[in-house]
Amino acid sequence: MNETYPSMAGQPAPNDQLDAKTVSRLLGMATSPPAHPADALAIKLADPEGREWAMRALSSPPIEHLSSDDLLESPTDLELLRQLHQHGKRMFHDSSSSSEQHEGMLWYLVAIALAFGDHEVMLSSQPQKEVVEAVLVVADTLPSPWCDRLETVDR
Amino acid sequence: MSKPRQRKEAFPATRMTWIRDRLDSGEEGRRDVTSHLMEVYAEPLRIYLLGSSFRTAGEPEELINGFFANRLSRKEYMDGWRSSDKRLRRWLINGLIFYIKEEYRRQKKRGAPLSDEVEAGLEDPTDQYRAFEQAWAASVVRRAMSMASIRCTHEGLGAHWDIFVRHHIQQQPYAMCCREHGVNAARAAVMSRTAATRFRDAVRELVSMDGADENTIDQEIAGLRDMMQ
Numbered sequence: 001m002n003e004t005y006p007s008m009a010g011q012p013a014p015n016d017q018l019d020a021k022t023v024s025r026l027l028g029m030a031t032s033p034p035a036h037p038a039d040a041l042a043i044k045l046a047d048p049e050g051r052e053w054a055m056r057a058l059s060s061p062p063i064e065h066l067s068s069d070d071l072l073e074s075p076t077d078l079e080l081l082r083q084l085h086q087h088g089k090r091m092f093h094d095s096s097s098s099s100e101q102h103e104g105m106l107w108y109l110v111a112i113a114l115a116f117g118d119h120e121v122m123l124s125s126q127p128q129k130e131v132v133e134a135v136l137v138v139a140d141t142l143p144s145p146w147c148d149r150l151e152t153v154d155r
Numbered sequence: 156m157s158k159p160r161q162r163k164e165a166f167p168a169t170r171m172t173w174i175r176d177r178l179d180s181g182e183e184g185r186r187d188v189t190s191h192l193m194e195v196y197a198e199p200l201r202i203y204l205l206g207s208s209f210r211t212a213g214e215p216e217e218l219i220n221g222f223f224a225n226r227l228s229r230k231e232y233m234d235g236w237r238s239s240d241k242r243l244r245r246w247l248i249n250g251l252i253f254y255i256k257e258e259y260r261r262q263k264k265r266g267a268p269l270s271d272e273v274e275a276g277l278e279d280p281t282d283q284y285r286a287f288e289q290a291w292a293a294s295v296v297r298r299a300m301s302m303a304s305i306r307c308t309h310e311g312l313g314a315h316w317d318i319f320v321r322h323h324i325q326q327q328p329y330a331m332c333c334r335e336h337g338v339n340a341a342r343a344a345v346m347s348r349t350a351a352t353r354f355r356d357a358v359r360e361l362v363s364m365d366g367a368d369e370n371t372i373d374q375e376i377a378g379l380r381d382m383m384q
Contacts (some may be wrong), residue, residue: 022324023293024383029323029351030299031373043352104235133345140315140349154342 037092038134041105045141057103058110058146062087072145074152075118080127085111085123109135110150117152173364174243178233191226195361196247197223199290203248204283206283212255222254242366248284268356285382292379299357307355318343319350 018026044050055140059068084107091104111137115121124131132153139150174191177184197219204215212218226232236246236265300320307316314336322330322343333343367375 017381018293018296018324020293020383021288023289023296024380026296026299026323026354027292027358027376027380027383030355030362031376039348039352043355046352046356129341133341133348136342136345137348140312140346141352 014032036134036137037101037105038109038137040098041102041109042137042141044102045138051141053099054106054142057106062091071114072149074114074149076114078115078119078121081111081115081119082123083118085115106138109138113139113150113153117149117155120147157311173360174229174233175237178237185227188233189223189334191364192223192227192247195294196244196291198294199244200251200289202290203251203283203287206286209252209255211257218255218258219251222251225254228248244287244365248287253263288379288382292383295358295361295379299354299361302357302360303350303353306357307350310353312346312353315346316353319347319354322347323351343374 003078041140045054059069061068061084063083064079066077066084070076070080088104088106088108088111092101092108093104095101095104112123112131115123117133122128122131135150135153139153142150174188177187200219200222201215204210204212204218209218221319232250236243239246241249242295304316307313318329318336320330322329325332327341329343329347333340336343336346337345358376362372362375362379365375
C-alpha cells in the first residue's frame with residue numbers, strides 16, 4: 001500500500017514531530033567534521049564567500065592549455081581531464097591547508113564529472129555510486145553553468 | 156603540465172559576533188536582537204516556568220514578554236552578557252528569575268502576600284533547568300529548520316529541503332520521497348545531503364550566537380545531545 005505524506009517544503013516540522021530522539025539525531029548532523037571530503041567542500045561552497053572562492057578557482061584551471069571555457073564546453077579533451085584529475089588528487093593529498101585541499105577536491109571532482117559525462121570514462125577507482133554522489137553534492141552548491149555541467153555525470 | 160598554483164585563502168564568515176554587532180548598530184539592530192531572542196529563547200523559558208515553582212507567578216507568556224521588554228530596554232543588560240563568560244541562555248534564565256523576584260518584591264511591598272510555594276521557589280530556583288536545556292535544544296533545531304528552509308527556497312533548492320524533511324523528520328525512505336520530485340533514490344539522497352549542509356550551518360550559527368566559539372561548539376552540541384537522552 002502506498003502511504004501518502006503531506007509535502008512540507010518550506011515548512012519546519014510541527015512541534016509534535018520533534019521528539020527528543022529526533023532532536024538529538026538532527027543535532028548530530030551539525031557536529032563536525034563532515035564524514036566525506038566532498039561534504040566538507042559543499043559546506044564551504046554553501047557560503048557566499050565560499051562560492052566566490054570557487055568561482056575564482058574555476059576561472060583559472062591549473063592545467064596548461066585548459067581554460068575555463070574548455071571545461072564548460074562539451075566535450076572537454078579527455079587527456080587534459082586526466083591531467084586535471086591527477087593534479088586535483090595530488091593537491092588534495094599533499095596540501096596541508098584546508099583551502100588547498102578543498103581546491104584539490106574541486107578539480108578532482110570536476111575532472112571525474114566531465115570525463116564520465118563527455119566520454120563515459122570513469123577516472124576514479126572508487127565505487128562509481130559514491131563518486132557520482134560526491135560530484136552531485138558539490139554540483140548542487142555551484143551556480144550555473146557549472147552546476148549543469150557537473151550534473152552531466154548523472155545523465 | 157601543471158601551472159604554478161596561486162594561493163587562494165577564503166573562509167566562510169562566522170556569525171558568532173552577530174548579536175554583538177547588531178547591538179552596536181543602533182535601534183534597528185536592537186530590534187533584530189529582540190526578535191531573535193523571542194524566536195529562540197521564549198519557548199524554552201516558558202517551558203521552564205511551567206515546570207518550576209514559579210508557575211504560580213502568573214501567565215508565562217506575560218512574564219516572559221514583561222521580562223524581555225524590561226531588560227532589553229536597558230542597554231546595560233545585554234552589555235552585561237557581552238562582558239560575561241556566560242552562555243546567552245544561562246544569562247537569560249538567570250535574568251528571568253531575577254525579574255520574577257523583583258516582581259514579587261514589588262507585589263509584597265504593595266501588601267500582597269506570597270504563597271509558601273513561591274517563597275520556597277525564591278530560595279531554590281534551579282529546578283527544571285534540565286527541562287529548559289532540552290526545550291532550548293528543540294528550539295534551536297526548529298529555528299534552524301526554519302532558517303534552512305528559507306535559505307533552500309531562496310537558493311532554488313526547495314525540492315532538496317522537502318526531501319530532507321520527508322527523509323529525516325518523517326522517516327520516509329528515499330525510494331518513496333523521491334517520487335514527487337521526479338528523481339531516483341540515489342539523487343534524492345544527494346539532494347538531502349545538500350539541504351543538510353544548510354541545516355548544519357543554521358544549527359551552528361544559532362549555537363554560536365548563544366556564545367560558543369569554534370573551539371567549544373562541537374562540545375556544546377554534544378552536550379545538548381546528551382541532555383536529550
